[in-house]
Amino acid sequence: MDFHQDGELLVTAGDDESVHLYNTNTGVLQRTLYSKKYGVDLIRFTHSPNQVICASKNGWDESLRYLALENNRYISYFKGHRDKVVSLVMSPVDDTFVSGSLDETIRLWDLRSNLCQGLLRRKGISGLAFDPKGIVLAAAVENNVIKLFDLQSYEKGPFNSFHVGHSSRNVKLHTMKFSSDGRYLLLSTTDNIIYLIDAFTGATVRI
Numbered sequence: 607m608d609f610h611q612d613g614e615l616l617v618t619a620g621d622d623e624s625v626h627l628y629n630t631n632t633g634v635l636q637r638t639l640y641s642k643k644y645g646v647d648l649i650r651f652t653h654s655p656n657q658v659i660c661a662s663k664n665g666w667d668e669s670l671r672y673l674a675l676e677n678n679r680y681i682s683y684f685k686g687h688r689d690k691v692v693s694l695v696m697s698p699v700d701d702t703f704v705s706g707s708l709d710e711t712i713r714l715w716d717l718r719s720n721l722c723q724g725l726l727r728r729k730g731i732s733g734l735a736f737d738p739k740g741i742v743l744a745a746a747v748e749n750n751v752i753k754l755f756d757l758q759s760y761e762k763g764p765f766n767s768f769h770v771g772h773s774s775r776n777v778k779l780h781t782m783k784f785s786s787d788g789r790y791l792l793l794s795t796t797d798n799i800i801y802l803i804d805a806f807t808g809a810t811v812r813i
Contacts, residue, residue, distance in 0.1 A: 608658075610651045611698070617658055617675075619646035625658075627675060639678045644671065648694040650703070652717060657681065659703055659717075661691040670694065670705055672717060684715050686722045693733050693781075699740035702757070706731035712745060714760070726760060728753070733781050737788045737805070744791060744805070746770075746779040752791070752808065768808025770801060777801075 607618040609630070616628040623645050627637040645663030652659060656675050662668055668691060670684040689709035696703045701717040712731060714724035730748025737744070743755045745764075750771045753764035770793060771777035778796040784805060785792070793801040802812040 608650045610655050611653065612655075615651070615655050617649055617651060619649040619660060619663075621663075623663070625649065625660075625673075625675070637675060639675065641673075648691060650694055650696045652696060652701070652703075659694065659696065661694055661705070665690075668707065668709075670715070682717070682720050684720050684722070686713055687711065692731060695734045695736055697736055697740040698738055702740070704734055704736075704743060706734050706745065714757075724760060726755070732779050733793075735782045735784055735791065737784045738786055739788065742788075744782060744784070746782060746793070750777050750779055752779075752782075752803075754805075766806075766808075768803075770803060770808065770810070 609616055614630055616630050618626045623641050625639040625646055626635060629636055644667055647661045647663040649658050649660040658673050660671055668687040671680050672682040674681055687707040687709055689707050691705050691707045693706040703715050706712045710727055710729050712726040712728060713722050716723050728747045733746035735744045741757060743757055745753045747753060751767055751769050754766040755764050777799060780794045780796050782791050782793045789805055791803050791805045801810060803810050
């Protein structure tokens with residue numbers, strides 16, 4: 607599920623290949639769509655309240671899709687991943703979005719082109735997040751490590767990285783999100799642990 611940036615709309619993707627659009631002020635279901643051919647996973651709003659990006663859920667087509675909600679038509683397809691996409695995030699400031707896959711690649715995209723704009727190879731990708739200014743990309747990779755990339759020079763590698771987890775606990779990171787001021791990262795794990803960490807140092811603030 608995902609909230610639109612103004613907080614007034616919520617979009618969800620179901621196991622029944624459905625997409626539901628809700629008004630968060632009234633709780634009213636505004637629209638129901640179906641993607642019977644591909645299924646729907648990791649649905650995310652673009653900056654338009656009428657357009658989303660999403661991953662497939664059918665197990666045989668790992669392309670990403672740009673969907674118009676008003677008429678249930680695909681605007682564009684983004685092909686490149688060869689295994690299940692596990693994370694999909696939209697830039698908070700422009701048309702850039704990033705996807706991470708079990709094929710051990712992180713791909714940078716732009717809504718205005720169906721060609722991949724950049725590629726990073728990392729093992730164990732489980733989560734991605736943009737900072738509020740759209741400058742820093744955080745990537746959760748194998749061994750519970752968070753790597754921070756400057757999107758203007760990502761090809762040079764991460765400018766910072768840190769391990770997350772308690773010394774006596776093997777944590778598997780799942781999703782993450784920056785705080786609105788960019789100072790913290792909120793992490794969820796597959797074993798129902800939530801971490802709040804300092805985005806600059808990686809120090810655990812709260813579990």
